[in-house]
Amino acid sequence: EDQVTQSPEALRLQEGESSSLNCSYTVSGLRGLFWYRQDPGKGPEFLFTLYSAGEEKEKERLKATLTKKESFLHITAPKPEDSATYLCAVQAGNTDKLIFGTGTRLQVFP
Amino acid sequence: EPEVTQTPSHQVTQMGQEVILRCVPISNHLYFYWYRQILGQKVEFLVSFYNNEISEKSEIFDDQFSVERPDGSNFTLKIRSTKLEDSAMYFCARGTTTGRREQFFGPGTRLTVL
Numbered sequence: 001e002d003q004v005t006q007s008p009e010a011l012r013l014q015e016g017e018s019s020s021l022n023c024s025y026t027v028s029g030l031r032g033l034f035w036y037r038q039d040p041g042k043g044p045e046f047l048f049t050l051y052s053a054g055e056e057k058e059k060e061r062l063k064a065t066l067t068k069k070e071s072f073l074h075i076t077a078p079k080p081e082d083s084a085t086y087l088c089a090v091q092a093g094n095t096d097k098l099i100f101g102t103g104t105r106l107q108v109f110p
Numbered sequence: 111e112p113e114v115t116q117t118p119s120h121q122v123t124q125m126g127q128e129v130i131l132r133c134v135p136i137s138n139h140l141y142f143y144w145y146r147q148i149l150g151q152k153v154e155f156l157v158s159f160y161n162n163e164i165s166e167k168s169e170i171f172d173d174q175f176s177v178e179r180p181d182g183s184n185f186t187l188k189i190r191s192t193k194l195e196d197s198a199m200y201f202c203a204r205g206t207t208t209g210r211r212e213q214f215f216g217p218g219t220r221l222t223v224l
Contacts, residue, residue: 032211043113043201043215044153087153091211095166096141097155098213 002027002092006101013108016077021104023088024070033071034098035064036087044087047073078108114204114216122222126191131219133185133202141205142185143213144177146170146198153201159185192223 003026013019025033032051036044048057050066057064061082063074073086085105089098115134123129133142144156157167162179176188189196199220203213 034212036215041199041218041220043218046212046214049212089153096143096158096205096213097166097168098143098145098153099155100153102152 002090002099004088004090004099004101006086006088006104008104009102010105011107013075013078013106015079015108015110018074018076018078020075021073021086021106022070023073023101025088025090027090027092027099029093031091031093033066034089034091035062035071035073036089038085038087038103040085047086075106078106080108080110082106083108113214114202116200116202116216116219118219119217120220120222122224123192125194125223129189129192129221131187131189131200131202131221133187133216134183135185135204139204139207142179143203143205144187145201145203145215147201147218148195148198156187189221192221194223197221197223 005024007022032049034049035047037047038044048064053066053068055066061076065072085103087100087103089100091098117132121129140161142159145153146156147153155168157171157177158165159177174190179185199218201218202216206212
């Protein structure tokens, strides 16, 4: 069964304190791995798509990387406005559906 | 690319009642999806809809659920006889115009079943 596991469940950072979020996956035939940001009561906001091991994508203070077993979302010098839940999802096999992890709730304090 | 809008933003209903949740694409897309998120839980796939037909559905999407695109624009999710456990955020998502990878989510409808 395809599975996505995210860690840690929650992360508290001081403003400027860099860290990484992990997404490990077990799927048959990865088609894509996706990172989303979700604010409370809102829909997931698309951040990145990664298709193959070794691929990296960057956007402002965020950088996503992918290996054959996991993906990392690196946050460099975070700001309070980066506080949100970060969701990882995979697409596998010949299906379009996204399989989500439970997310990492990030809090950045000034 | 613009996302989708969803109405209503919050729906309160009595158990056993029918509800219709609406998704309005900003432009003409072919791929649509419904997901739900029970409070504190992960986002779960319900159904995918391509070119006015269901292309895939999950185990959650039983006979109580249906989807359609009645006027070629709005995309609806109907729950025929709501249960307490249907209380959740329901998200509509659209695919891209160029393929079936990224999905862009709407703001969601919060459904509360009493």
